[in-house]
Amino acid sequence: MSMHSIAWWPTVIALAIATFTDLRSRRIPNWLVFPFMAAGFGVQAWFHGWHGVVQSLEGFALGAVIFGVLAVMGGMGMGDVKLFAGIGAWIGPGQIMLALVITGLAGGVMALGWAIVGGFAGDLLKGSGDLLLGWKKRGTITPPDLKLTNPMARKMPYAPAIAIGTLISFFAH
Template sequence: MDIFITIVLATALLIATITDLRSQKIYNWLTFPLILSGLVVHSIHSGLDGLLLSAAGFALGLILMVIPFFLGSMGAGDVKLMAGIGAWLGVNATFTAFLFTCLAGGVYALVILARRRDVLKAVLANIWGTFLRLTATKKYDYSPIETEQTMPRLCYGVAIAIGTVGAMILNFTQTGSVIIP
């Protein structure tokens, strides 16, 4: 079953990456079938245990990504993509994929910022100003320095794809399976 999961997720992640880079969207026609098929395949393959594994992974992927969505830093397509990944990988592998995604997203953001030095300077000034206010007042008060520069939009589907593939490789090398039950 691991090869089937790998093929499905590799295909979905490739499509999500392409559509995210082209139009900055991850479409419902990709994410909803990914979620539903993960639940169905695991149910058929392993019965109630498979359904529970898949549903728990779906819930974790959704919860981890919906918080940044509500804060305005994540798109709904990204949330649904991680939920779909969770439906296929289960809880443990989804959490690993999320951690790898965060690392990949951080590196991706730094690369984008390095290409826009004016924005990078504004970000660093905001971080430094927040740090100085925190040390002087012992209170966290984020008051960003106003700048004419707009933040570049990140295609986070790229980071999700990299993080998920990294987690699948790590899980496979450690356990011989892409899913950690």
């Protein structure tokens, strides 16, 4: 039984719950992500032994580090980081990289659509440009108006993009 064949249904369930809660409250609860992570490690160890544990740890680490950097920059919440790390524990390093790329594309399209519908596409493009291209001038510190901790910041739920990217990675892998 491959790592991917046993991971799809628990991942779909976790993604459905995370998407629902993120859309409703802009939060992904710890009661969901921590058991999901632990189960990913346990299932991979059960079916694949030490190889499964190593693959699970590598996927977890990649998800946590890459999304963790985005969270430190202020562009993502820790619930998103924990969810993506948990997905990595289930699907391993190869598929998590594919899921990451597709998630980024889905998130970009969703953010652009959200900004157009909300009437702030110009602000989104300016803020994104400042965040990506203005680092030489400001260093690695994210401007306060672009951080999620700022109560005035527009916050888009990212679990739907994570769900889309992960689910497409199952079909593509």
